[in-house]
Amino acid sequence: MTKGPINLAISRRSLLTGLAATAAATVAAGSAALPRSAVKTWDMSTDVLVIGSGSAGVCAAIEARQAGAEVMLIESLSQFGGSSAMSGGVVYAGGGTALQKALKVDDSVEEMYRFVALAGDANPPLDKIALYCEESPAHFDWLVAQGIPYSEKLTLAKGLPMGDESLYFSGTEQAWPARELAKPALRGHVPGVDGMNGGRRLMEALLSRAYTLGVSLRASVSADRLVIESDGRIAGVIVTVAGESLAIQAKRGVVLACGGFIHNREMLKLYAPKLYECSVPWGNVDDQGDGINMGIAVGAAALRMHEGFAIAPIYPPENVLSGIVVNASGQRFISEESYHGVLGDAITYHQKGQAWLITDQRSGYNFHQDNFLPVAEGSSIDVIAAQLGFPLGALQQTVNYYNQHAINGDDPMFRKSKTYLRPLQGAPYKAWDLSVADAFFPAHTFGGLHTNLDGQVLSSFGDIIPGLYAAGRNTAGIPTAPYIASGLSVGDCTFFGRRAGRAVAALDGGLS
């Protein structure tokens, strides 16, 4: 493969991998399940034990508590909120939510379903998607009722609003081919707070609600092993608190909701080697895969373990979308306006981790940024093609073809929107490195436990594992690769977290 001439001595990835390794070493590893017969006495008991305090776990806890169950929620870190609190706090919602209606945004459940079901590439969980879309307006009402503040403001700008707007295009709806598969609508619902604080605000509201309802919230408690009855039912969990091992009985069930595994480098390399290559593990430090591994240890199936959100955040600013993105053969392979997750997926999974953004005078980054470094610069495309060692004449041909059609407002190959379409002309031309290892290329995981619509964990034969529930990135949920819109992950966490909470609470107790 062609490789840019500028090789940083230490790649961004290797720097960050070093950090992650340090973090991992401080986190206790889980282990296989413990037979119930090995637990002499329970140190504590509750109806429902939720593991993890991100949006999936807290929503499960709220619903289980509201259904009348006694609920304990444990968090391994000293602070609650999980990776959700670090996120933008976007929930992908539509089909006519109260906010869409208030802002006169036309949408339907069918168009939302078409987008989520069709705009990706993998085999998406259609049953989960259908339910998610049908109940999306009601789910948004529920989020509002928990105290999450949304403003009646929208923006048409691409990218997470840094102002207090609460509705925006969070995905690839307007880019080709998605816009031909479903009618685009603004569906990114984000707390109406300035800056990148949506996730924190969302979690503050949910945690406050859980606390008010009487969920027992315990920080700095890590889950080590599930306890399993001889008949296969999950009876409780062995946890560590301040170095001490305790057995907690969960009479109605356990909800695994402790996130993905982007920070477990060994597990990542084994299951999701493409994400391992990405420079920035994106998630809180305890995204170590413990919940997924505890599930696998009791016979759960795990799906889509190689998939994730590989992020190439080239916009904002939107002016760069008038540049072109090319692979190592100097060919375009995607509409540049595609959502970060769609572009990131194409580079990570389908272009061997390498791509370049080629810009002219007007389309370059016009402020200091170090997410994507310029690796070639010159007075002509010939010059940068030679600098980067593209196949002879290939980049020139790509630019000529693109320009020849752009001047007429056409992009026959990838149908870029007219907003961003114009010929590349005017030195300096630059090439910006979009490689997964050297660019700012965050990633997190989507693989997880196989669950039904109620969050019940399923075995390899499709059987329910009694007493075991999961939600969020502990599960293989709605987010698949390519990730087509911000808000599908936190949306999935909150929606299916709630369902898991209702389901686990509805079960009769009855252990010992």
Added chain:
Amino acid sequence: MTKGPINLAISRRSLLTGLAATAAATVAAGSAALPRSAVKTWDMSTDVLVIGSGSAGVCAAIEARQAGAEVMLIESLSQFGGSSAMSGGVVYAGGGTALQKALKVDDSVEEMYRFVALAGDANPPLDKIALYCEESPAHFDWLVAQGIPYSEKLTLAKGLPMGDESLYFSGTEQAWPARELAKPALRGHVPGVDGMNGGRRLMEALLSRAYTLGVSLRASVSADRLVIESDGRIAGVIVTVAGESLAIQAKRGVVLACGGFIHNREMLKLYAPKLYECSVPWGNVDDQGDGINMGIAVGAAALRMHEGFAIAPIYPPENVLSGIVVNASGQRFISEESYHGVLGDAITYHQKGQAWLITDQRSGYNFHQDNFLPVAEGSSIDVIAAQLGFPLGALQQTVNYYNQHAINGDDPMFRKSKTYLRPLQGAPYKAWDLSVADAFFPAHTFGGLHTNLDGQVLSSFGDIIPGLYAAGRNTAGIPTAPYIASGLSVGDCTFFGRRAGRAVAALDGGLS
């Protein structure tokens, strides 16, 4: 995506899927493990129970028996041999095998390792690859000693020999970029028999050897559930014989060796949706994933479940390699001489399942074949580009660029060998459909249980599951996607099957 104008009313895939569904319905499904306490008495007992009679299982049985264990091998079908017997019977071997030496083929363990480790794309199991390469000459000697006949003849032609030659280039060694990563050598070792009978001949020899050694071979016995002790050790298997359920004790251990899951359509869709799209499930009808699922049910980790061998067998004849392969954007994306598994992988996983072979008068198929149907034909590239609806001018540009360099003996983009490189010129031009759904596009699965070098099955936490071994396509072994050479799968089956057999036999018995 661009779609050819000729849509067959029923795709090849939908036809074959119908057949597969019928087959699946006749196969009993397995289920979760049974606690040892639920087995009152064992109906039968053996030291080692091997499940599956393909090359992995039979090699395990031979080695376990030679190590002094009492061995029973069960096969769910009425005939022995598994998918290995249906295969070409190629074993990828090198580093200086007796046959390579006899035929004066220069090779080294290091070059073989470089090829297998580097020419693919995924995260390959380097520990397994290193051992496999180091011991490859000795492993080939062992195969000869089992009575498999190899001729002292080689061929330089591409593709499985239909004559009695026993050594050939079975992979992508000579195609770019592989040839720059490792020095190419002939490493496909195939029984010296005419026609596509290598697999049958290989299995006849191995089965005969197992029988002679006193392995108890039982056909028409299907494995339903593992039996697990309260301490997690695998104690035996519940099987079905003529409608009757029997419990078989395996005092030293169980070896799961009953193949992949290409014929379990539901499982395939769940785990490997890209392979589900391929038109021809390739493997024997009992490749239902039962062994993999039984392993998962007792807490085993499963790796690379989405990967497989997606096969685009465009050659022979080699003259077609002077054509070019293009994607839906009319762009080339690979050297056309790449091995079937490399081309198939690129189309299946990275080009959304669509591609076309573009030929001129000399490079078209010059005999009747229906593997790849002509979907456009005309007096110029313009005509076929218009017929197929490629982006305006894109295919023309690709051909112009290719021709312009080919005339000078260059292929700057994909470095096709000079043997196949010449400009496309001379009507009729044709486009042949290489799509996964409508072309002859066989596939089988590579995902399976996580095992160590001795075939011991590992949990999600990396712990050994006592008494449980696996080999062949029940495991995540050396074959990964893209599949870079024929013979790596049967090679992995035979080599690690043997290791599993030695390991399981070496354990002390000790279950009451």
